[in-house]
Amino acid sequence: MATVNELLHRRFGVADDPNDVALNETLTSILSHRSIRKYRDEAVPDDLLRVLLACAQSAPAKSDLQQYSIVHLTDAAAKAKLAEFADTRAIAAAPVVLVFCGDIRRAQRISQLRAKPYAQNTLDSFMNAAVDAGLALQAFIVAAESAGLGCCAISQVRTRIEEVSTLLGLPDGVFPLAGLTAGWPDETRETSLRLPPSIVVHTNTYDDANFAAEIDDYDARRHAAFPIPLRGQLHNDIYGVAAFYGWSDHVARRLSQPEGRETLRAFLENRGFALS
Numbered sequence: 206m207a208t209v210n211e212l213l214h215r216r217f218g219v220a221d222d223p224n225d226v227a228l229n230e231t232l233t234s235i236l237s238h239r240s241i242r243k244y245r246d247e248a249v250p251d252d253l254l255r256v257l258l259a260c261a262q263s264a265p266a267k268s269d270l271q272q273y274s275i276v277h278l279t280d281a282a283a284k285a286k287l288a289e290f291a292d293t294r295a296i297a298a299a300p301v302v303l304v305f306c307g308d309i310r311r312a313q314r315i316s317q318l319r320a321k322p323y324a325q326n327t328l329d330s331f332m333n334a335a336v337d338a339g340l341a342l343q344a345f346i347v348a349a350e351s352a353g354l355g356c357c358a359i360s361q362v363r364t365r366i367e368e369v370s371t372l373l374g375l376p377d378g379v380f381p382l383a384g385l386t387a388g389w390p391d392e393t394r395e396t397s398l399r400l401p402p403s404i405v406v407h408t409n410t411y412d413d414a415n416f417a418a419e420i421d422d423y424d425a426r427r428h429a430a431f432p433i434p435l436r437g438q439l440h441n442d443i444y445g446v447a448a449f450y451g452w453s454d455h456v457a458r459r460l461s462q463p464e465g466r467e468t469l470r471a472f473l474e475n476r477g478f479a480l481s
């Protein structure tokens with residue numbers, strides 16, 4: 206079994222020495238996370254799935270409001286449609302397909318059920334619902350990976366959000382945050398290097414004084430470990446072919462163009478979210 210130092214080295218690409226932190230299976234599994242997009246043609250037992258969904262529901266939730274829902278897609282035709290809408294072929298073949306949704310509808314219905322006014326349709330409630338759904342998603346991933354499954358979250362379910370919401374029968378007050386495919390891994394992937402804690406974790410106050418140099422170092426580390434191939438360079442038609450193409454070049458090129466999800470606010474407002 207790898208040591209904690211080895212796992213941290215794989216995660217950040219730099220030596221770390223946290224001394225005597227005792228490794229356990231949970232730490233090992235979380236530190237070894239990688240998204241898996243190819244799965245064996247082998248079902249995930251229903252009982253296991255039920256436990257993993259219970260783990261998802263074990264995530265903390267803001268004010269205990271539990272403002273999310275999970276749609277489990279089992280119908281092959283519906284999976285194929287979702288794969289098409291999300292432009293992600295893996296969805297059609299994945300043994301498990303879930304869509305994690307933010308959900309303020311249930312709270313609204315509870316207010317109605319108990320004959321009280323509902324006074325919290327705000328941007329903050331939208332964010333709470335999104336965070337609750339995201340935490341449930343991550344709890345599912347952690348649980349699934351600990352059981353040997355591989356997972357991949359899919360934000361592309363939001364690209365054609367109207368069609369996806371109609372497919373899933375989502376009522377007003379519910380929006381798809383992210384899909385998730387899961388199954389027994391049929392590919393091996395390396396641990397993807399994360400940004401150094403020195404620019405992500407701040408002590409007492411935010412400090413990015415050393416930002417540019419840290420990003421250069423990170424680019425160099427990632428490039429040495431996993432260079433982005435020429436075919437992976439984005440928008441060559443606009444920016445040309447780069448001799449050195451680091452993570453930050455990739456990110457900057459990606460962010461230089463709209464993602465094609467600019468209709469989200471209109472969608473949400475149309476579905477009853479007041480985003481003020």
Ligand SMILES: Cc1cc2nc3c(=O)[nH]c(=O)nc-3n(C[C@H](O)[C@H](O)[C@H](O)COP(=O)(O)O)c2cc1C
Nearest residue numbers: 238239240241293357358359360361362383396397
């Ligand atoms: C909310 C969320 C949405 C994501 N959406 C997609 C997606 O639509 N398609 C995809 O291939 N990967 C998606 N991913 C996976 C990320 O690309 C992946 O986590 C990232 O590249 C880091 O790689 P790793 O998870 O293997 O460490 C998503 C991840 C998250 C957390």
